[in-house]
Amino acid sequence: MVSAEDTGDAAAGETLETPGRLERLPSRLLAIAAAEAERVVGAGLAAADSRKWHYAVLASLGEFGPASQAALSRRTGIYRSDMVGLLNELAERGLIERTPDPDDRRRNVVTLTELGRSRLHDLDAVQADLQDQLLTPLSTNEREQLVEMLLRLREHHARTSPDSWGT
Amino acid sequence: MVSAEDTGDAAAGETLETPGRLERLPSRLLAIAAAEAERVVGAGLAAADSRKWHYAVLASLGEFGPASQAALSRRTGIYRSDMVGLLNELAERGLIERTPDPDDRRRNVVTLTELGRSRLHDLDAVQADLQDQLLTPLSTNEREQLVEMLLRLREHHARTSPDSWGT
DNA sequence: GTTGAACGTTTGAAGCACTAACGTTAGTGC
DNA sequence: GCACTAACGTTAGTGCTTCAAACGTTCAAC
Numbered sequence: 001m002v003s004a005e006d007t008g009d010a011a012a013g014e015t016l017e018t019p020g021r022l023e024r025l026p027s028r029l030l031a032i033a034a035a036e037a038e039r040v041v042g043a044g045l046a047a048a049d050s051r052k053w054h055y056a057v058l059a060s061l062g063e064f065g066p067a068s069q070a071a072l073s074r075r076t077g078i079y080r081s082d083m084v085g086l087l088n089e090l091a092e093r094g095l096i097e098r099t100p101d102p103d104d105r106r107r108n109v110v111t112l113t114e115l116g117r118s119r120l121h122d123l124d125a126v127q128a129d130l131q132d133q134l135l136t137p138l139s140t141n142e143r144e145q146l147v148e149m150l151l152r153l154r155e156h157h158a159r160t161s162p163d164s165w166g167t
Numbered sequence: 168m169v170s171a172e173d174t175g176d177a178a179a180g181e182t183l184e185t186p187g188r189l190e191r192l193p194s195r196l197l198a199i200a201a202a203e204a205e206r207v208v209g210a211g212l213a214a215a216d217s218r219k220w221h222y223a224v225l226a227s228l229g230e231f232g233p234a235s236q237a238a239l240s241r242r243t244g245i246y247r248s249d250m251v252g253l254l255n256e257l258a259e260r261g262l263i264e265r266t267p268d269p270d271d272r273r274r275n276v277v278t279l280t281e282l283g284r285s286r287l288h289d290l291d292a293v294q295a296d297l298q299d300q301l302l303t304p305l306s307t308n309e310r311e312q313l314v315e316m317l318l319r320l321r322e323h324h325a326r327t328s329p330d331s332w333g334t
Numbered sequence: 335g336t337t338g339a340a341c342g343t344t345t346g347a348a349g350c351a352c353t354a355a356c357g358t359t360a361g362t363g364c
Numbered sequence: 365g366c367a368c369t370a371a372c373g374t375t376a377g378t379g380c381t382t383c384a385a386a387c388g389t390t391c392a393a394c
Contacts, residue, residue: 027201027298028219030197034201034202070371083373084375105358145312146193147193156304246382251344271340
């Protein structure tokens with residue numbers, strides 16, 4: 001992630017313009033916007049000793065209650081292989097607890113601790129701030145339009161194929 | 168990239184809903200949309216034996232004429248380390264030519280071949296089709312609005328910080 | 335002329351999505 | 365009851381992409 005100005009060593013004296021074909025290419029703009037979002041949100045959450053996946057898991061637990069790791073995987077879109085390490089991080093911070101499920105000994109029941117719940121609350125505020133920061137140049141109306149359109153894209157492509165995620 | 172349905176082994180019988188907090192989170196929706204775009208465009212270009220960076224470089228050459236590798240880097244946002252391999256791929260396919268610059272022996276002048284030019288033309292059609300495919304659920308008007316908003320986001324964040332790219 | 339910077343290139347680190355396989359445990363059909 | 369299939373958590377590892385560091389070479393400025 002580097003500005004167009006310093007991808008090479010430094011600009012000599014050229015125009016430095018991006019080709020017209022790329023300038024307004026939706027897929028490219030989406031990639032750029034997503035990268036910006038990643039940067040803004042990633043940095044903001046890191047400053048709060050958190051990551052987007054932390055928020056996703058905490059939110060899932062906060063809204064649906066205790067769940068198995070596999071259920072968390074499905075709801076958040078995080079691979080169950082990666083969920084292991086993620087939950088370790090959250091457990092280290094005392095935000096969740098893993099206990100074996102007595103009803104199904106294959107499973108762990110993941111529970112939000114009190115600290116985790118208050119942390120989620122804090123992160124809600126952080127997130128709101130970051131999203132606001134990200135969308136600064138858009139009016140309230142436009143933000144809604146944007147979200148609406150993106151939801152429609154998501155829904156459309158969900159039929160024909162898979163997705164990845166990102167907070 | 169996997170649908171929510173099969174992130175784990177398979178869904179048991181749970182609700183499978185994503186938390187409300189994540190559902191409409193702009194940064195998340197952008198990441199999802201960008202991933203979809205990547206998938207659609209990536210697959211489409213791959214079917215045409217191409218990649219998004221190929222298109223970016225060819226477009227840059229087509230619009231601004233022959234250029235050094237560094238200039239291409241700056242214009243496309245591709246790191247000059249990665250440009251080397253990229254240009255190798257394009258040269259293998261006979262789409263570009265690298266010749267030492269007589270005026271500056273540090274540089275290579277990268278030129279579009281005739282084949283490259285016609286290939287660019289073909290890819291224009293492919294891209295148009297892919298973008299259309301990507302934005303299917305949006306009206307013409309909405310597509311313009313979306314692009315406009317994304318451009319504004321790009322412009323805004325370009326001031327405060329860097330970017331990555333993507334076709 | 336010496337110094338600083340841009341050039342193309344190689345190498346490799348870091349993070350990410352993703353796959354494969356494992357031992358364990360549960361449900362399902364028979 | 366018992367085989368069979370499948371989900372569970374976990375470990376290990378692959379492949380891709382972005383990005384950083386360093387190299388010898390060539391140029392420009394002073």
